[in-house]
Structures are given as C-alpha cells and as structure tokens.
Amino acid sequence: MAAACYSLVLVTAAFYHPGLSQDMPPARLSIIPSSGQHFQEKQMSLHCEVKEWNSTGWTLKHLTRSGVQSGCLPAGGNMSKESPGLCEILHLHSRNSGVYWCESVGGDKRSNNINITVVDGSVIIQSPTEPVAEGDSLTLRCLYLWSQPNTTAFYKNGGKILAHSSTEVTLHNVTGADEGFYKCGDPDGDERSPDSWVAVRGHFALLPTSPRGLLSTMYTPTEGAIKPQMTSPTELSPSNSTTKAGSRLYVVVLCCILGVLPIILVLGLLACRNRSRMRCYYDSCCPVRGSRNECPKEEAPQTKPDVTEIQWDMAWMEMETETTLLGRKQESGH
Incomplete structure (x- = not known):
C-alpha cells in the first residue's frame, strides 16, 4: 500500500x-536589422521583448542542424547590459543560420519565431520575418554587398516576376497566391540571393509550437536556407485560450x-x-492471517485386511494340515 x-x-x-x-505575459522576438537574410561578418541583434514586464524568465532559443541551443553565448553573441533581453552578435557566421525564438523557463510559452539565413555571398533579399496578413502590402528589397547592377530581377518559386531599375518592389493587397519563396539578383549575372520564405497569415500554417515540431524544418542543401514544413495552423505566439x-x-x-x-x-x-x-x-x-482457527487434523484411514490375503492364508493352512495327516498315515503303515 x-x-x-x-x-x-x-x-x-x-x-x-x-x-x-x-x-x-507572452514575449515577442524582434531582429535588427529586420530581415531574414544577413551578410556574413555583419552585425545582428535579437531582442526578447515583453510588454509591461522585464525579460527575466525568458531564454533565447536557436535551432541549428545539430539541435536546439539555449542562450546568447552559444550563438556567438553577448547580452546587452543596457537593454535586458537583447542579444548582440557582432560577427555573423554560417553557424548563426537557423530558427530563433524566445521561450519561458517552464517551456510552456514561446514567442514568434524568426528564420535567419547568414549568406556567404554578395546578394541578399530583405523580406518580412513574420507572416503578412491578407490584404496588406508586401515589400521586398534586394541588397548587394558590392556594386549594384542597373537592373534587379525578383523571382518567386524560381520564376521571374519582375525586373526593373529599382532594388525594391511592393506587392499590394496580398493573398494566399503571393505566398512562396522569393529571391532577387542581377538578371544578367549569376549572383542571386538565397530563397526567402514569405508566409501569408490566414492562408498557410506557421511553424509548430514545440522545439520538436520546429525540427521538422529542413535545410536546402544548395543555399543553406530553411524551408518550413508546416502541417497545422498553430502560431508560436501563445494566447490565453491556448x-x-x-x-x-x-x-x-x-x-x-x-x-x-x-x-x-x-x-x-x-x-x-x-x-x-x-x-x-x-x-x-x-490459517488465514489474523485468525486463531487452525486447520483440522485429518486422522489416518483405518485399512481392513484384504480378502485375498485371508483366503490365501486359509488355503495355506488347509494344505499344511493335509500334508501333516498324510505323513502320519505313512508312518502308521510302516
């Protein structure tokens, strides 16, 4: 018991x-500069923001190829002394690529997630780090590390959608059809940015709410970008109902x-x-435990002599008697 x-x-x-x-209260992860792609050796800052609350009790999480890392130091950054919850990474490396989010100490609350790709190249595309609501505008910017070409082309899911002299394009009144992978670059050259995933809120699911669910994302082998594998309409930002x-x-x-x-x-x-x-x-x-009654002792059964044995004894006695009488008669005859 x-x-x-x-x-x-x-x-x-x-x-x-x-x-x-x-x-x-729920936290929100913000990034400076606000982009999902960053040049290598450049600077990036991640901030776990909590409204009307300090960031104590929240930890920065980073999903990499090898697993989930906790804190700012494993990402090669340092926590800011002036701004609590601010992680500053001064020199970005390819190992800084991955999915970032803020998580409470108990692990039951998580912020929004941001997919970061550190590019070892000369072209990146700046796109929203969070899903765009249907009906809003989507702005894409193409940044060049060295010289800027005369014409910049923008691509969606591998196909060219626009090419003009500006390095910025805005799509108005977006719908679910605008969701996909975007990249940019010189249409006459080989230098192009990696693909950047743009999600539309209300049309496609966000990343799962657990680190194990986040592991369902995969790296594209060619450019190191992370492609979300999303199967449920669950957001990382927790609500009271959840x-x-x-x-x-x-x-x-x-x-x-x-x-x-x-x-x-x-x-x-x-x-x-x-x-x-x-x-x-x-x-x-x-005996049953707790009982004083003992088992009754059985008496040994009383066996009766076997009838066969009695008959055998009588026959043996008659035979001895006849033998004795016969011997006496023979003695008298002599």
Missing part, C-alpha cells in the same frame, strides 16, 4: 508543470489517473488474496 501511495505521488508530480503556475486549454488537459488527465489507480490497486489486492487461498488449497492448509 505504501508503494502504491508513493507511485501516486510520483505520477502527480510528473503531471505537474511549473510553467502553468506562472502568469507571464494556455487555458493546456491547463484543462492536465487537469483531465490527472483526474483520470486518480480515478483509475484505486481500481487497479483494489483488483491487484483481490488477485493476490485469491492466489494465496488457491496456494493454501493445493499445497497445504494454512
């Missing part, structure tokens, strides 16, 4: 999540365990008791 109680305590502790007891739903789920699961566990214990005790009784019945009679 004590072991069962101890197991119940362990089960209860396993389902208790410390993050659920913290009433922390938190409440998670709390209800924990309560329901815990109640089910507390209701089923006593039944299992009772059935186990009954099974052990029946097994003990059956063992007593087949092996030897044993």
Whole structure:
C-alpha cells in the first residue's frame, strides 16, 4: 500500500508543470536589422521583448542542424547590459543560420519565431520575418554587398516576376497566391540571393509550437536556407485560450489517473488474496492471517485386511494340515 501511495505521488508530480503556475505575459522576438537574410561578418541583434514586464524568465532559443541551443553565448553573441533581453552578435557566421525564438523557463510559452539565413555571398533579399496578413502590402528589397547592377530581377518559386531599375518592389493587397519563396539578383549575372520564405497569415500554417515540431524544418542543401514544413495552423505566439486549454488537459488527465489507480490497486489486492487461498488449497492448509482457527487434523484411514490375503492364508493352512495327516498315515503303515 505504501508503494502504491508513493507511485501516486510520483505520477502527480510528473503531471505537474511549473510553467502553468506562472502568469507571464507572452514575449515577442524582434531582429535588427529586420530581415531574414544577413551578410556574413555583419552585425545582428535579437531582442526578447515583453510588454509591461522585464525579460527575466525568458531564454533565447536557436535551432541549428545539430539541435536546439539555449542562450546568447552559444550563438556567438553577448547580452546587452543596457537593454535586458537583447542579444548582440557582432560577427555573423554560417553557424548563426537557423530558427530563433524566445521561450519561458517552464517551456510552456514561446514567442514568434524568426528564420535567419547568414549568406556567404554578395546578394541578399530583405523580406518580412513574420507572416503578412491578407490584404496588406508586401515589400521586398534586394541588397548587394558590392556594386549594384542597373537592373534587379525578383523571382518567386524560381520564376521571374519582375525586373526593373529599382532594388525594391511592393506587392499590394496580398493573398494566399503571393505566398512562396522569393529571391532577387542581377538578371544578367549569376549572383542571386538565397530563397526567402514569405508566409501569408490566414492562408498557410506557421511553424509548430514545440522545439520538436520546429525540427521538422529542413535545410536546402544548395543555399543553406530553411524551408518550413508546416502541417497545422498553430502560431508560436501563445494566447490565453491556448494556455487555458493546456491547463484543462492536465487537469483531465490527472483526474483520470486518480480515478483509475484505486481500481487497479483494489483488483491487484483481490488477485493476490485469491492466489494465496488457491496456494493454501493445493499445497497445504494454512490459517488465514489474523485468525486463531487452525486447520483440522485429518486422522489416518483405518485399512481392513484384504480378502485375498485371508483366503490365501486359509488355503495355506488347509494344505499344511493335509500334508501333516498324510505323513502320519505313512508312518502308521510302516
């Protein structure tokens, strides 16, 4: 019984999540400069912003090819002393590519995610780091590390959509059809930016809410960009309804365990008791624990002489008698 109680305590502790007891407001991850692509050796800053709350209790997360890293230091950056929650990376490297987000200490709340690609080339495209709402405008900018060509071409999903003298293009009243991979570059040359994913809110799903779900993103082998593999319309920015739903789920699961566990214990005790009784019945009679009644002693059965043995003894006696009489007659004759 004590072991069962101890197991119940362990089960209860396993389902208790410390993050659920913290009433922390959601955080928002911002990036400076606001772009998903950055030149190598340039500077980038990531900031976990929390409205009316300091950033204490939030950790910067970074999804790389090797797994999930925590904190600013593994990314090669330093935390700002003037601005809490600000991670400054002075010299970007290809290892800084990946997905970034802010996560609470309990792990139950996460911010929006930003997909970063550090480019070891001469052309990048600046696109929104967050999904664009349907009906809004989408602005794309093409940045050149060295000289700027006379004409800049913009591509969507590998096909050219526009080419003109400006390095900036704006799409108005975007719809789900505008969602896809965009890149830019010199139409007459080979230098082009990597693909940058642009999502439209209300049309396509965002990245999953868990680090394991974020691992479903994959790197394109040619340019190192990350292509989201999205299967559910769940955003990283948690809402109150999501938190409440998670709390209800924990309560329901815990109640089910507390209701089923006593039944299992009772059935186990009954099974052990029946097994003990059956063992007593087949092996030897044993007194029930706590009872003074002892098993009755059985008397040895009284066996009767076998009839065959009696008949055999009578025949043997008759034979001896006849032999004795015969011997006496022979002696008298002599």
